[in-house]
Amino acid sequence: xxxxxxxxxxxxxxRLIRPGPTVMSDDAIEAQHIEIPDIVIRCQxxxxxxxxxxxxxxxxWFRSAxxxxxxxxxxxxxxxxxxxxxxxxxxxxxWKSVRDDIHDLLRGLCGILVQCQQLNxxxxxxxxxxxxxxxxxxx
Numbered sequence: 001x002x003x004x005x006x007x008x009x010x011x012x013x014x015r016l017i018r019p020g021p022t023v024m025s026d027d028a029i030e031a032q033h034i035e036i037p038d039i040v041i042r043c044q045x046x047x048x049x050x051x052x053x054x055x056x057x058x059x060x061w062f063r064s065a066x067x068x069x070x071x072x073x074x075x076x077x078x079x080x081x082x083x084x085x086x087x088x089x090x091x092x093x094x095w096k097s098v099r100d101d102i103h104d105l106l107r108g109l110c111g112i113l114v115q116c117q118q119l120n121x122x123x124x125x126x127x128x129x130x131x132x133x134x135x136x137x138x139x
Contacts, residue, residue: 036087036099039106040079043069046113053120069109 047066050056057063072078077085090099
């Protein structure tokens with residue numbers, strides 16, 4: 001691993017996680033043309049898996065994030081397939097950029113949740129930063 005330069009923010013933890021295997025990469029999701037409802041279900045599944053971990057459950061932000069996600073999904077009908085669903089409402093070409101943005105955000109969230117699961121299962125390691133501030137445990 002390359003050392004952190006003096007000009008780099010030592011609180012930037014993006015370089016502190018060693019890559020490991022992922023359940024499904026962004027390329028795999030894109031290659032399979034997975035729809036928004038399917039990614040939403042994957043995110044909900046990952047949230048549920050993480051909710052069984054006591055370290056995650058003790059983190060106030062985790063329950064808040066899970067609750068916010070579930071409320072968003074319910075309110076916007078993100079996991080539905082009928083005419084009131086998010087996918088149906090964004091089906092027209094003029095909404096393609098919005099649909100793509102939501103798809104990308106959900107893929108990113110799913111990837112982060114998978115990484116959290118890997119951290120908790122020991123399939124990924126957090127590396128101690130070069131500065132004196134230890135990284136906050138990521139759930």
